[in-house]
Amino acid sequence: MKKAIEIAKKSLETHDVPIGAVIVRNKKIIGIGYNKKEALHSPIAHAEILAINMASKNLNSYHLEGSDIYITLEPCLMCVGAILHARISNLYFGASNKRFGAVKSHQNIENLFTNHKINYKGSILEDECSSLISNFFSELRERSK
Amino acid sequence: MKKAIEIAKKSLETHDVPIGAVIVRNKKIIGIGYNKKEALHSPIAHAEILAINMASKNLNSYHLEGSDIYITLEPCLMCVGAILHARISNLYFGASNKRFGAVKSHQNIENLFTNHKINYKGSILEDECSSLISNFFSELRERSK
Numbered sequence: 001m002k003k004a005i006e007i008a009k010k011s012l013e014t015h016d017v018p019i020g021a022v023i024v025r026n027k028k029i030i031g032i033g034y035n036k037k038e039a040l041h042s043p044i045a046h047a048e049i050l051a052i053n054m055a056s057k058n059l060n061s062y063h064l065e066g067s068d069i070y071i072t073l074e075p076c077l078m079c080v081g082a083i084l085h086a087r088i089s090n091l092y093f094g095a096s097n098k099r100f101g102a103v104k105s106h107q108n109i110e111n112l113f114t115n116h117k118i119n120y121k122g123s124i125l126e127d128e129c130s131s132l133i134s135n136f137f138s139e140l141r142e143r144s145k
Numbered sequence: 146m147k148k149a150i151e152i153a154k155k156s157l158e159t160h161d162v163p164i165g166a167v168i169v170r171n172k173k174i175i176g177i178g179y180n181k182k183e184a185l186h187s188p189i190a191h192a193e194i195l196a197i198n199m200a201s202k203n204l205n206s207y208h209l210e211g212s213d214i215y216i217t218l219e220p221c222l223m224c225v226g227a228i229l230h231a232r233i234s235n236l237y238f239g240a241s242n243k244r245f246g247a248v249k250s251h252q253n254i255e256n257l258f259t260n261h262k263i264n265y266k267g268s269i270l271e272d273e274c275s276s277l278i279s280n281f282f283s284e285l286r287e288r289s290k
Contacts, residue, residue: 043207043230044189044198053189062188077257078230081223081247085188099260102226107257112222115244 001125004070014039018132021047023055025067031055048079072129074101084113091120094129149215159184163277166192168200170212176200193224217274219246229258236265239274
């Protein structure tokens with residue numbers, strides 16, 4: 001998760017909300033991603049999607065069984081869908097996402113899919129992951145004053 | 146929808162399940178996509194995702210308000226998430242997707258998000274859209290005999 005936090009900070013370069021994701025398999029990082037929604041003008045360019053794309057390319061496979069994903073923020077519906085499609089085994093996230101979180105906050109992941117079971121754990125380095133985002137919005141408000 | 150069906154057939158070139166998507170705004174096509182999951186070895190490369198990416202690039206914006214999306218198959222959770230993120234106004238689909246459809250079949254779109262309301266209509270050229278997919282699987286079964 002420390003690596004995901006480090007990566008999340010790269011989003012700041014393009015004024016994107018700092019969110020990072022890392023995919024690990026057999027103790028090796030196979031995919032990383034950070035939020036590039038503003039940078040790429042794309043509603044798809046979430047950290048998780050970019051990390052999954054990289055991991056799939058690395059493994060030359062659209063299935064990533066046996067992989068773990070670490071995300072600084074609870075993933076949204078789209079990203080949970082992608083994580084389940086990719087058959088990632090374990091999902092770890094930091095801060096909860098009350099508005100859009102589709103693991104436990106807004107939606108419950110257990111109700112969302114039928115053909116893949118995933119283990120998950122939230123609140124990992126939660127304070128650090130939350131501060132990343134709250135600091136970003138505080139600075140944004142300051143700048144727009 | 147006829148255009149989406151035509152585009153779906155391109156998936157066959159790479160032995161992908163034939164699914165097509167077209168995004169229209171002000172009577173102009175701004176994005177097309179066809180399923181490239183096998184072609185790109187990517188769990189993300191659904192027709193809708195590729196069409197949204199193209200439309201976002203064309204408009205230079207991650208919001209596609211005022212756009213309509215036509216898809217030959219009821220979209221999955223990931224794609225519904227992406228369609229809602231993109232704030233597409235109207236969603237039209239052909240065949241229902243009993244296993245993974247997140248508009249009305251497996252999930253109900255009304256329960257999935259809170260900040261964007263979308264209109265939708267299914268069963269458009271349903272027989273033609275369904276046959277595309279059922280023929281694909283029949284041929285696959287024949288070939289593997």
